[in-house]
Amino acid sequence: MLRGLMMDYPLTVDRLLDHAYKLYPHKRVTTKQPDGSIHRYSFADLYHRVKRLGNVLHKLGINQGDRVGTFAWNNYQHLELYYAIPCAGAVCHTLNIRLSTEQLAYIINHAEDKVIFVDATLLPLFSKLADNIPAVETIVLINAQPGIETPFPNVLHYEDLMAQVEAEFDWPVTDERQAMGLCYTSGTTGNPKGVLYSHRSLYLHTMGENQATALAFTPDDIVMPVVPQFHAMAWGLPYSAMFAGADLVMPGLHLNPVALADLIADEKITFPAGVPTIWTAMYQELRANPRDFSHVRCLAVGGAAMPRGLIEAYERDFGVPVLHAWGMTELSPLGTISSLQPQHRQLSDHERWDLRAKQGYPIGGVELRIVNDAGEELPWDGTTVGELQARGPWVTAGYYKVEPTAEHFTADGWFRTGDVATINHEGYLGITDRTKDLVKSGGEWISSVELENTLMGHAKVTEAAVIAIPDERWSERPLACVVLTKDAGEVEPSELLEYLEPLVAKFWLPERVVFVSEIPKTSVGKFDKKVLRARYANGELG
Template structure:
């Protein structure tokens, strides 16, 4: 007897935009800083024609398209144009240095780079370091004052010209749902950057996590402002979740100052907005300075860094919104937990509960699960269909024998299942939602002849979450100014990595192993 079975239906990401185009075709997609307005039906048609253009440039299924771009309609078109035909979208962070980005691009084998305007010096430097790049596509038109990059060894296209010359309809889908869809490196700030590959299936499942009622719970009635960059773990999944339900999608472009966001929220009647806390601090600072209200806004979704309780209270009171805090990682696609909008008690330290599809576990330092998961602090491990199993290019799995991924975070889980991150086993510093790697700063400063020992630790900061503090032990009899130390770093790390404070110690505290005692330094200077 034939048992029967459901239809095969590959969970590929093109289906989200195809659904939006068919059932919510007139719902708008708006770009703020370089004003553009379209709808899902038009965006789907342009994306599909752009797929044909990418084929004409020589990209094929499994190749990596690099994007160095802000949150815009054109960036969305590139995403779906690539993913629709099995090309992997490799998002790059414009806030990193060309050296960091080049390391990532060499490993990904990028041959085509799509870029936003306003990045000419970075693009020129990057292409010079990446001779494999054959085509550079300018996807956004900025102000007339924006320079156009001069690229040697690669052909420069403007998106309109590329579509006019090579745009052609393409067949979307038709490949395995486990095929890679996206590649995101962990900011290039952990020495050798680690790449996380997202498959069509993993991102499809992640979208179902986001849309659960106790998570983001978006609907077709929402107008969603995505202030989290699309190069941060796929924009937290909003470019998939919004079209999946037919929500209006509002993209700010490169302008995310308080005045620009206030104007955009008011004009587009935004109901839900997502981004790191520092973005919303700028918004309320602007409103306090000039006055005004944003009555359409109902919810703020925060992530990236721990949110001080005072800031969360200020946001809720000044904007009249519900703030939902969250926790996640690039390796999780990125959602790990979120506070429900209906939570009776709102505590900034809590990151909420995991959605269906993500499981959490606390262990001791040796990896043995705590007998009582709801009392005491432990090391946090994660498992799920949208959690990394193996880093890009690695032979070894990133999970243990039972499939658990070690986040490197310390956490507690209360009786109601609320996760609270209590610390990090890693030394990375998270500033404004971006990672800073102390080891790179330490390596540069440690090479100065005047320095005997050096360490960098994070110090709590009301606006940015954390900022780096540089601690040095000068060599006997040597002197070096603060400006000389900072000058040693300028041009070798991103400007926002530069330490906020420099401390000199006659003798660096050492642990029993002989290593610098960073725990003591954090207690003294953090």
């Protein structure tokens, strides 16, 4: 074999940071602080503080491969940790602030975190772990007042540590396959599972995300990750935005629709990114109190499917196109983007919105296929439904400290996503359900996701979740749990069923409709159907 004569250039996170510093030192990171004030500094400022933080980590006894936890909001200090921890050779372990105490303790102990950085505003929540994480040596508080009391034996303060060290530090990372980040899945079944990212996978994911056919960031962009930094490394946005010279705006703990809408308008955000529940609430706020969103080039949505009706409403009412995306923690996380292509310019508005509501085409670097129960690959015809599988340089090959099994990986090396999907002839993915959420009625499959999205197209429906309930004749039937809009007034189930009747197959019509005040959510904002299934397990609807 004739080998190419090319440089061996390690794909490591410090190269991303150096690139942002050298080319875009003047670009800015803006953070809304806990007290509502605004903190701004440049990429150059961040770079030098990351160097200081490397020295802090060394002083704390952090060695190559050690896991360092973060328990914080989206802010500039958390961004500094995103870079300093992997650049210092350690593993950045982002901790989900919305998990239960039991799950957090399990994750911290399983990862063997040595030091954890904690936002002081979250200290009341984190303090519940004091007796359950014995291996953690040090807690470092961010944004804490002097003299604050905690139940932990060894507590230090972020800025005190930063003031004690120099702003010069030589990055020790040379192996691109070294671990750099650790994120745990939300653990819908069993304990959460850890996905261990490498420098190489993160670097390639950053380049993949910045493709012109993906997120296509440029120095003209102002990116605001509303998606939490604890969720799949904030979808990689803190890395890809800085690498492309885009400004970053971090919303901190200010995630209510009024605060977010104001921040998008005031800071002229071009690319806000978050889960559908965030944008559903903000749509209602914008209807009541309009802002100038003309600078928003797209509203990025991931984590769950955005209802087609809401995609249409944002574009129709505010002129804001929605960019639907799909991914998973196991994919670092970006897998697909639902952008329109030149051949779609002649489509009607209705057809364009239908296409935008799909999860989109795989970005360069991600391969997808759908298979049947026998593992045979199925055609991309837009109608054939199969299990979705993925592979690529930023797709996990296993879970941390867990032996790979056939449940998650195929014999020929594909990752089994757990999603059920179609792919059309242009490569556009349409997630029809999770395998565990399909309703099997009389031997026929019913897509809960499609039913939910159709229901949420009704003007009086804010949210809808569909689950299977037991049925003597059909084995299972769909139950629709519906949250009405505030101004809906009196609504009978029959009104929603009549709305659905011409839009779905007759046997798909829910057996019952129950009205609820809210749909339970997982820690990352998805509908928590296991809670609903437990609530209605015996078919008793009250």
